Amino acid sequence: MSGYRRASRPHKKDAMTPTHIHAGTATQPTSRLFRLIAGIAAALLFFCVFSAKAVIAQEAGGSSSALSDSQGIAAIVNDRVISSYDLDQRVKLVLLSSGIPNTPENISRIRGQVLRSLVDEFLQMQEAQRLNINIPQEEVDAALARIAQRSNMTADQIEEMLKEGGVSKATLQQQIRSDIAWNRVVQQQFAPLVTVGETEVDEVMRRLEEEAGEPRYLVSEILISYDSPAHAEEIAAGTQRLVEQIRQGAPFEAVARQFSQSPTAANGGDIGWVHASQLPEGVREVVTKMQPDMVSDPIRTLTGFYIVKLRAMQTGTGADPMRDQYQLMQVLLPLAPDADPQAVSRRAREVTEFRSQVSSCDQAEQLIRKYVSGTVSPRQQVIAGQLEPRLRQAIANVKVGGVTDPIRSERGVEMIVVCAHRAAEGELPTREQIDNSLFEQQLSMMGRRHLRDLRRDAVVVYR
Numbered sequence: 001m002s003g004y005r006r007a008s009r010p011h012k013k014d015a016m017t018p019t020h021i022h023a024g025t026a027t028q029p030t031s032r033l034f035r036l037i038a039g040i041a042a043a044l045l046f047f048c049v050f051s052a053k054a055v056i057a058q059e060a061g062g063s064s065s066a067l068s069d070s071q072g073i074a075a076i077v078n079d080r081v082i083s084s085y086d087l088d089q090r091v092k093l094v095l096l097s098s099g100i101p102n103t104p105e106n107i108s109r110i111r112g113q114v115l116r117s118l119v120d121e122f123l124q125m126q127e128a129q130r131l132n133i134n135i136p137q138e139e140v141d142a143a144l145a146r147i148a149q150r151s152n153m154t155a156d157q158i159e160e161m162l163k164e165g166g167v168s169k170a171t172l173q174q175q176i177r178s179d180i181a182w183n184r185v186v187q188q189q190f191a192p193l194v195t196v197g198e199t200e201v202d203e204v205m206r207r208l209e210e211e212a213g214e215p216r217y218l219v220s221e222i223l224i225s226y227d228s229p230a231h232a233e234e235i236a237a238g239t240q241r242l243v244e245q246i247r248q249g250a251p252f253e254a255v256a257r258q259f260s261q262s263p264t265a266a267n268g269g270d271i272g273w274v275h276a277s278q279l280p281e282g283v284r285e286v287v288t289k290m291q292p293d294m295v296s297d298p299i300r301t302l303t304g305f306y307i308v309k310l311r312a313m314q315t316g317t318g319a320d321p322m323r324d325q326y327q328l329m330q331v332l333l334p335l336a337p338d339a340d341p342q343a344v345s346r347r348a349r350e351v352t353e354f355r356s357q358v359s360s361c362d363q364a365e366q367l368i369r370k371y372v373s374g375t376v377s378p379r380q381q382v383i384a385g386q387l388e389p390r391l392r393q394a395i396a397n398v399k400v401g402g403v404t405d406p407i408r409s410e411r412g413v414e415m416i417v418v419c420a421h422r423a424a425e426g427e428l429p430t431r432e433q434i435d436n437s438l439f440e441q442q443l444s445m446m447g448r449r450h451l452r453d454l455r456r457d458a459v460v461v462y463r
Helices: 040-045 046-062 084-100 104-130 137-150 155-164 168-193 199-209 229-248 251-257 263-269 284-285 343-359 361-371 389-397 429-458
Strands: 075-077 081-084 215-225 268-275 304-315 326-335 380-383 412-422 460-462
Touching: 075 084, 075 304, 081 084, 081 104, 084 104, 084 155, 084 168, 084 251, 104 168, 104 229, 104 429, 137 168, 168 412, 168 429, 199 229, 199 429, 215 229, 215 251, 215 263, 215 284, 229 251, 229 304, 229 389, 251 263, 251 389, 263 268, 284 304, 326 361, 343 361, 343 429, 361 412, 389 412
Parallel strands: none
Antiparallel strands: 075 081, 075 460, 215 268, 215 304, 326 380, 326 412
């Protein structure tokens, strides 16, 4: 099949894509609520926003001194300077969006990895400029507006959240612009060169049918690539530090969005349900020995280090819960961040009462009126795989008509009512889904190789 028909398909990342096709898992349309989007924007959605806000409130006061060197030079990339201020800002943004506590020790641990990411970003933007690919401010603003809409916030609220974390709006805008530009470079240069043969699709279909009765694993991944054995040793230490942060409580999906160089970074590292044979060599041997909720040590492969989290296991080709369909309603009981204890206690009683009395979304719409300033959102149809992992976990055991546990956010107390739920039916992916997945794998590999070539030819001086 010709790659030209897919030339406009968005491409998220520049690194090697995993060598698997997700049985029973297709890429789904973007939801208006809770849908993760590529790049840094994804890390600003829903529950990650709330956890990051908590970290800011506790630690922002002590972080400014650790990031004070705003006048120096961090690196020079082909005669373009990455200032210490640029690096400091990006470190703050990574901490804000990944949920890693903002401490001097953590800043020191991630600073090198963040600088390498910034160098790559500069190389990508230089390549986009060479190809006369320019991303106008209007396009960046439109992307930011979509981020706000999908995270149930306004652009001003996002800007305020960044300000509280010590991050300038320009820092987020620049990363959005870089993501868009690099996606366009890869599409323009390589999408027309990609073809997927019928025999390739046939081979994947055959393998999936043969393995229908074998165990399947629900896996998330982080991939950190390297260009040479000498570079690998340096990367190994940084990858181990990421594992330590995750095991200490940093959300796996948020860390994946910021650091992973796999296309799955856009979905928090989620690769869906796979058989062991669909995983890269070296990774499959580790995954088959893991228990659910375990996070692996760094796994070295020929092209990079993987960190994997096993979320669940099942045998056979049963229904993929990632394809379950839900109708959800968001509930908000406003409460100021600095509310006095009496107001907090009153809201707590109201939450308990609301959750005990609600048995349907219709009832929730009526009951919310008795609480001061209480609101509900319009009902949204979503697919489980589109949801933020922590939200997906929160609703997994809630019956229709039930309410999730309350979450305290900067807006108040928030809950989700499950209006309807339809479980997915077990099935193998279609030929078109397999074709699309193979296409994305090839395109991502080409993008990774192109970035590797840009690194090889660049003059980079670290200070």
